[in-house]
Amino acid sequence: MKNWNAFWSLCMIAVPLAGLFGCGGGSTTNNSDTTPIDAVSPVHKVPDAPTGVSVVGGTNKATLSWNAANGATSYNIYWSTAPEVTTTTGTRIASAGTSYIQRGMLPAVTYHYIVTAQNSSGESSPSVQASAVTALTDGSIPYTTFCAGCHGKLATSSVTDTSETEIRAAMRNMSAMYSLSLTDSQIAAISAALMYNN
Numbered sequence: 001m002k003n004w005n006a007f008w009s010l011c012m013i014a015v016p017l018a019g020l021f022g023c024g025g026g027s028t029t030n031n032s033d034t035t036p037i038d039a040v041s042p043v044h045k046v047p048d049a050p051t052g053v054s055v056v057g058g059t060n061k062a063t064l065s066w067n068a069a070n071g072a073t074s075y076n077i078y079w080s081t082a083p084e085v086t087t088t089t090g091t092r093i094a095s096a097g098t099s100y101i102q103r104g105m106l107p108a109v110t111y112h113y114i115v116t117a118q119n120s121s122g123e124s125s126p127s128v129q130a131s132a133v134t135a136l137t138d139g140s141i142p143y144t145t146f147c148a149g150c151h152g153k154l155a156t157s158s159v160t161d162t163s164e165t166e167i168r169a170a171m172r173n174m175s176a177m178y179s180l181s182l183t184d185s186q187i188a189a190i191s192a193a194l195m196y197n198n
């Protein structure tokens with residue numbers, strides 16, 4: 001674009017000065033000069049704002065999804081416990097696909113989200129806000145009480161992505177775990193907290 005403009009400017013100066021022909025097909029009254037320039041310029045445009053943002057609260061997590069936005073190469077999530085979250089007030093999670101699971105969240109808290117679409121030209125305007133409450137159950141508490149001593153902190157546990165069935169099997173089969181006595185709801189909450197990838 002820049003070079004073309006420079007070319008045309010030079011040409012328009014050169015014609016009256018030297019009596020040259022050949023600018024824009026030889027006519028000095030040609031007012032379609034800009035047409036081929038626009039036609040060959042690649043279109044750089046920020047993506048459309050994401051639509052259909054939905055969020056579901058779970059045990060110590062929230063699961064988000066939204067529709068793919070026209071022109072997007074990735075997405076940014078902004079979240080806050082204060083309503084009417086903006087790209088300024090929200091905490092940013094960059095480079096997401098069209099879904100995301102946020103982990104390690106507090107129980108029974110409402111989280112608010114907006115999503116923007118990103119490409120090399122920039123960031124879209126934000127989506128409509130979506131909100132969800134996490135479950136009342138806090139799996140991190142029984143995990144810390146009963147499991148962390150041997151398997152490490154929840155965030156870096158050596159037994160992540162463990163189902164209830166797998167926990168029960170370990171309690172039967174691992175002698176170190178024979179003495180554990182847990183209720184069904186404690187096992188369910190611990191498993192939910194450990195399900196990092198589900």
Ligand code: HEC
Nearest residue numbers: 146147149150151158159162166167170174176177180190
């Ligand atoms: C006193 C120590 C101790 C405690 C407490 C403990 N574990 Fe374990 N656990 C072990 C040992 C030792 C193993 C066998 C080696 C391993 O896989 O780390 C094991 C194995 C496991 C396994 C099987 C891993 C596999 O690869 O098959 C699971 C699942 C598990 N534990 C979950 C838990 C959960 C959930 C809790 C809390 C409710 C817990 N454990 C509490 C010591 C413990």
